[in-house]
Ligand code: SF4
């Protein structure tokens with residue numbers, strides 16, 4: 352029998368003894384159990400324990416501990432498109448040098464500018480973790496969430512350009528008026544319409560739930576809609592986000608208003624305006640297959656089938 356197994360047995364035996372209420376036996380049980388545990392761990396991991404060095408003995412060769420490299424900050428130039436409606440006639444680009452670590456996000460750079468250099472800088476953010484969808488902005492010409500855009504993913508030898516998302520009325524600096532975006536969202540009736548009250552829950556198979564799983568992930572950040580060239584030129588177009596949220600209910604087997612939504616999207620400003628440029632899919636921070644969802648809605652309109 353292995354030494355550690357024997358010790359284990361011994362300690363179990365002692366623990367039974369400890370239940371008799373003998374304080375000495377209890378203390379010994381705790382010591383034995385600890386010893387046996389540590390030996391078992393040592394045996395299972397194959398780690399050999401070094402003998403304690405005698406006083407004055409030569410120090411044995413041990414692998415030197417690699418010094419942990421301190422993360423180094425560096426200067427990043429962030430150029431922000433500023434606009435104050437009270438003083439500016441046109442937006443203007445303003446440079447800021449910011450000390451950053453590579454693991455930080457563009458949102459951290461904006462915070463640093465606001466807190467350390469210019470408190471008048473205006474932008475939206477809330478969760479700072481890609482959940483609330485409030486900090487979509489155009490960074491180096493591409494729509495992203497500032498809280499998910501890592502500094503290390505940019506070429507920091509060049510400036511990083513940050514501006515408001517396009518196609519919605521600019522209010523101040525990086526803040527746009529989101530109302531037209533939410534108007535389109537509200538128009539497609541983004542809620543379950545189901546008559547009657549079931550005894551328990553409304554049943555759905557796994558496959559039926561899968562059918563619209565992708566489009567449930569939308570956080571309404573508007574990155575897709577405001578990266579769409581059709582939306583830039585025609586603000587009346589419902590836009591990808593509204594269609595994504597219509598898709599989420601059109602293909603829900605429990606919903607009874609799918610035809611209403613399909614009729615709304617069959618409009619002149621509905622799905623037929625989409626020219627499949629894929630900008631929306633590229634921009635979506637949630638990885639939703641936005642263009643595919645739009646195509647599926649088009650297909651349902653043509654075939655009348657919601658499969
Ligand atoms: S589909 Fe993606 S990009 Fe569009 S609003 Fe929803 S989360 Fe944002």
Ligand code: FES
Nearest residue numbers: 479481483484498
């Ligand atoms: S701050 Fe919430 S998604 Fe970026």
